[in-house]
Amino acid sequence: MQIEITPSVKNLGQKNLGGVVMYRITDKKDLSPIDYFIEVEAPHVAKAWKPGQFVIFITHEKGERIPMSVYKAEDGKIGMFIRKLGKTTLELYHEFDVGDTLWSITGPLGKAIEVKDYGNVVFASDAVCGHAENHATLKAMKEAGNYTISIQSFEDKENVYPEKFLAKSVADEYYLTTQDGSMGIKGDFLDVIKGLIENDKVDIIFAGGNLGTLAQLAELTRPYGIPTITTIRQIMVDGTGMCGSCRILYDGKIRFACRDGPMFDAHKVDWEDVIRRGKRFLELEKRARERYLQRLNEKHGKEVF
Amino acid sequence: MAKIIKERIPTPERSVDERVKSFAEVNLGYTFELAQKEAARCIQCPYDFAPCIKGCPVHINIPAFISKIKEGDIKEALRIIWNDNTLPAITGRVCPQEDQCEGACVVGKVGTAVNIGKLERFVADYAREQGIDKELLEEELKKIEPKDGKIAIVGSGPAGLTAAGELAKMGYKVTIFEALHLPGGVLIYGIPEFRLPKEILKVELEKLKKLGVEVKTDYLVGRTVTLEELCEEYDAVFIGTGAGTPKLLNLPGILLDRIYSANEFLTRVNLMKAYQFPEYDTPIGVGKKTIVIGAGNTAMDAARSALRLGSDVTIAYRRGKEDMTARIEEIHHAEEEGVKFEFFLNPVEFIGNENHKVKAVKFEKMKPLEEKDKRGKRKIVGTGEYVTLEADTVIIAIGLEPNKIITESKGLKVNPNGTLVVDETLMTSIPGVFAGGDAIRGEATVILAMGDGKRAAESIHRYIESKKGA
Numbered sequence: 001m002q003i004e005i006t007p008s009v010k011n012l013g014q015k016n017l018g019g020v021v022m023y024r025i026t027d028k029k030d031l032s033p034i035d036y037f038i039e040v041e042a043p044h045v046a047k048a049w050k051p052g053q054f055v056i057f058i059t060h061e062k063g064e065r066i067p068m069s070v071y072k073a074e075d076g077k078i079g080m081f082i083r084k085l086g087k088t089t090l091e092l093y094h095e096f097d098v099g100d101t102l103w104s105i106t107g108p109l110g111k112a113i114e115v116k117d118y119g120n121v122v123f124a125s126d127a128v129c130g131h132a133e134n135h136a137t138l139k140a141m142k143e144a145g146n147y148t149i150s151i152q153s154f155e156d157k158e159n160v161y162p163e164k165f166l167a168k169s170v171a172d173e174y175y176l177t178t179q180d181g182s183m184g185i186k187g188d189f190l191d192v193i194k195g196l197i198e199n200d201k202v203d204i205i206f207a208g209g210n211l212g213t214l215a216q217l218a219e220l221t222r223p224y225g226i227p228t229i230t231t232i233r234q235i236m237v238d239g240t241g242m243c244g245s246c247r248i249l250y251d252g253k254i255r256f257a258c259r260d261g262p263m264f265d266a267h268k269v270d271w272e273d274v275i276r277r278g279k280r281f282l283e284l285e286k287r288a289r290e291r292y293l294q295r296l297n298e299k300h301g302k303e304v305f
Numbered sequence: 306m307a308k309i310i311k312e313r314i315p316t317p318e319r320s321v322d323e324r325v326k327s328f329a330e331v332n333l334g335y336t337f338e339l340a341q342k343e344a345a346r347c348i349q350c351p352y353d354f355a356p357c358i359k360g361c362p363v364h365i366n367i368p369a370f371i372s373k374i375k376e377g378d379i380k381e382a383l384r385i386i387w388n389d390n391t392l393p394a395i396t397g398r399v400c401p402q403e404d405q406c407e408g409a410c411v412v413g414k415v416g417t418a419v420n421i422g423k424l425e426r427f428v429a430d431y432a433r434e435q436g437i438d439k440e441l442l443e444e445e446l447k448k449i450e451p452k453d454g455k456i457a458i459v460g461s462g463p464a465g466l467t468a469a470g471e472l473a474k475m476g477y478k479v480t481i482f483e484a485l486h487l488p489g490g491v492l493i494y495g496i497p498e499f500r501l502p503k504e505i506l507k508v509e510l511e512k513l514k515k516l517g518v519e520v521k522t523d524y525l526v527g528r529t530v531t532l533e534e535l536c537e538e539y540d541a542v543f544i545g546t547g548a549g550t551p552k553l554l555n556l557p558g559i560l561l562d563r564i565y566s567a568n569e570f571l572t573r574v575n576l577m578k579a580y581q582f583p584e585y586d587t588p589i590g591v592g593k594k595t596i597v598i599g600a601g602n603t604a605m606d607a608a609r610s611a612l613r614l615g616s617d618v619t620i621a622y623r624r625g626k627e628d629m630t631a632r633i634e635e636i637h638h639a640e641e642e643g644v645k646f647e648f649f650l651n652p653v654e655f656i657g658n659e660n661h662k663v664k665a666v667k668f669e670k671m672k673p674l675e676e677k678d679k680r681g682k683r684k685i686v687g688t689g690e691y692v693t694l695e696a697d698t699v700i701i702a703i704g705l706e707p708n709k710i711i712t713e714s715k716g717l718k719v720n721p722n723g724t725l726v727v728d729e730t731l732m733t734s735i736p737g738v739f740a741g742g743d744a745i746r747g748e749a750t751v752i753l754a755m756g757d758g759k760r761a762a763e764s765i766h767r768y769i770e771s772k773k774g775a
């Protein structure tokens with residue numbers, strides 16, 4: 001095994017000790033008015049990453065550890081889809097450009113999806129992390145000989161990603177839906193899946209995105225006994241199984257989403273708690289976001305976001 | 306012989322009023338003059354007899370270094386300590402001295418034991434402030450003869466850091482792999498600033514860097530690289546991954562908001578500096594009334610941190626006062642700062658409000674029996690009586706177990722409690738892979754982890770030599 005030059009420029013608690021620049025941002029593009037694509041050099045992560053796994057990055061010394069799904073890992077680089085949501089994701093969008101560096105990226109974290117020949121594999125997504133995983137998972141599933149069906153749901157036409165970032169290219173069968181019907185099929189992926197199940201076209205479903213829709217999906221497939229594997233997004237700190245922040249009840253037992261997941265059998269997840277625990281820090285996050293936006297708007301002398 | 310001075314010279318401490326509002330270090334340590342006065346209390350037991358040396362897990366020549374303090378030769382004092390312990394600024398602050406060196410001191414039989422921990426800390430602090438440690442390090446650097454052999458260390462807690470330092474001094478090329486973004490293990494993410502300022506750890510890490518040790522942070526072994534891959538690339542591997550996984554109580558209500566494991570709480574506060582939110586991005590929610598469950602060092606640290614974040618804090622423990630496992634100094638500081646204690650209470654349920662935030666904890670009252678358990682503590686039984694205490698924040702500090710990510714590696718034998726199986730040389734079931742610290746002991750202490758790191762370094766050296774001979 002070849003171990004790359006250390007990414008730990010801030011090795012001993014200090015940034016750029018060795019003068020080597022790592023975790024450099026190599027690409028950044030808008031995907032929609034609210035989502036963006038970012039690509040970062042992280043050879044140690046890219047080399048080991050497999051679909052289903054995620055990363056945790058920190059933007060700067062005072063930053064938070066932020067878990068992110070991976071869209072692709074190639075040539076020593078990690079590509080991610082990010083939603084402008086709170087302080088960190090907004091700050092990354094507005095303050096960091098190609099050539100800048102992130103302070104830390106750890107990964108891959110979590111367990112990889114078992115890639116094998118299942119037959120007909122569906123991946124359904126209706127939000128940013130799901131769209132990243134949709135592409136990544138089906139690419140691997142197609143290479144493993146599966147018939148791949150991708151469904152991607154967006155709010156409306158304006159929010160649909162540019163074609164090259166959709167999962168079309170890795171899908172044998174592709175469906176795009178919008179809530180208002182302004183592009184593709186009207187509705188969300190649940191409607192499409194109903195149709196697929198009726199036509200007996202589904203051997204296994206993977207899905208990622210809004211936790212609410214994922215919970216509905218679990219109820220939709222449960223009577224049919226169709227294996228349904230979904231990403232469980234929980235608030236994380238370390239991502240290594242050290243803190244229990246990401247704990248969920250799974251089959252009545254405590255599981256850590258970062259270590260034992262993040263993909264779980266949707267039929268065994270206690271969805272109510274999963275959805276609720278995502279809001280644990282809402283008030284504080286709002287404060288941080290408002291404080292940041294105020295600074296941002298002051299800097300630009302106008303309302304930027 | 307001179308008359309024994311029965312009472313120890315007190316170390317200056319920050320006032321309670323100041324402490325409860327700040328994360329600054331509580332104990333300020335001895336000045337040069339005070340250290341010399343305290344050193345004079347040691348009656349200089351002969352080396353073969355000195356009970357303090359036997360009480361110290363790494364057998365520092367305590368009377369020798371204390372006598373150098375008396376003479377005012379701090380450099381020699383440090384040299385003597387370094388023979389057995391390269392992180393005295395840390396152990397001087399966190400060792401459970403009352404059970405170890407000081408617990409055995411003969412002066413303690415007639416008065417209070419010599420304050421060995423604080424003297425050790427003084428030597429380290431004074432040497433650092435005066436640049437004496439750098440001089441000594443330069444001398445050591447000159448003595449290093451580079452050897453063939455590359456060693457990987459997994460985890461950068463006290464076990465990993467010590468193993469790395471010892472192996473680097475022997476001349477090996479050492480690389481540390483650490484999962485988190487900063488090295489230090491519990492020393493950086495667990496033990497708070499008010500007990501162990503991070504600046505001290507930083508200086509120690511810089512020393513390692515001078516010794517040529519490379520630290521790769523952001524590397525989770527078992528995910529970023531596998532143990533197998535490390536074995537191919539390196540001549541030997543040391544696993545010092547600690548016992549970082551919190552035990553959680555699988556009780557009704559465990560998923561309620563504002564119930565934290567001590568690790569989540571302390572990591573947010575210490576490593577991520579949530580106490581400086583929103584200047585730092587990581588949030589922490591602490592209410593007005595916090596209950597901490599447990600009574601070890603972790604519980605004390607969590608309690609005193611919550612107190613500093615403005616909460617009223619009660620520690621609830623299922624056993625009695627004398628069974629608490631935390632260092633005496635920490636219990637004492639916690640009491641001084643206003644942490645309350647409730648004994649013989651065992652949690653059975655967490656009760657939430659309509660917003661799914663915890664609002665109370667239901668406990669069963671326990672009572673002690675005469676019979677003792679394996680660890681010599683009185684056994685306890687439930688009484689069938691219950692009490693409910695109000696709390697809007699709960700921190701669970703009932704223990705930790707080894708992290709599974711590395712212990713699930715192919716070929717590694719694991720004990721039923723999750724610790725790694727090692728032989729008397731600290732070698733695991735995989736030849737060339739050694740382990741020490743909490744990864745083999747479960748929750749233990751900094752000094753035991755360091756002792757293991759040192760022993761493993763010697764074993765690794767012998768292992769590599771024997772392979773060369775073969």
Ligand SMILES: Cc1cc2nc3c(=O)[nH]c(=O)nc-3n(C[C@H](O)[C@H](O)[C@H](O)COP(=O)(O)OP(=O)(O)OC[C@H]3O[C@@H](n4cnc5c(N)ncnc54)[C@H](O)[C@@H]3O)c2cc1C
Binds near residue numbers: 087130237262279281
């Ligand atoms: C396994 C996993 C994969 C993810 N993949 C993606 C992805 O591909 N694209 C994407 O845009 N987002 C993804 N997320 C969510 C992402 O981590 C959050 O959007 C991000 O942390 C928000 O940070 P913020 O400071 O911008 O917003 P904040 O205002 O801090 O938070 C907004 C919301 O994000 C969630 N959140 C906040 N902090 C964390 C945290 N430390 N860990 C997890 N969730 C948090 C909470 O629900 C919170 O209410 C993923 C999360 C997990 C756990």
Ligand SMILES: Cc1cc2nc3c(=O)[nH]c(=O)nc-3n(C[C@H](O)[C@H](O)[C@H](O)COP(=O)(O)OP(=O)(O)OC[C@H]3O[C@@H](n4cnc5c(N)ncnc54)[C@H](O)[C@@H]3O)c2cc1C
Binds near residue numbers: 464465488490496602
């Ligand atoms: C809050 C708290 C307070 C304490 N107070 C005291 C005290 O006052 N006195 C005392 O003597 N002891 C105390 N202890 C116990 C003491 O800290 C531990 O016994 C000691 O740190 C163990 O050292 P270690 O090197 O074995 O592991 P740790 O310090 O746990 O370090 C292990 C390191 O390995 C890393 N790691 C884990 N898995 C992997 C992996 N797969 N790949 C890469 N890296 C990995 C972790 O991130 C961590 O940095 C305390 C513990 C806690 C939690």
Ligand code: SF4
Binds near residue numbers: 363365400
């Ligand atoms: S290392 Fe710990 S036990 Fe040993 S002398 Fe120092 S403080 Fe005492």
Ligand code: SF4
Binds near residue numbers: 410
């Ligand atoms: S036992 Fe006490 S008095 Fe004797 S040498 Fe040790 S510290 Fe000094």
Ligand code: FES
Binds near residue numbers: 235243258
């Ligand atoms: S994020 Fe800490 S255990 Fe999962």
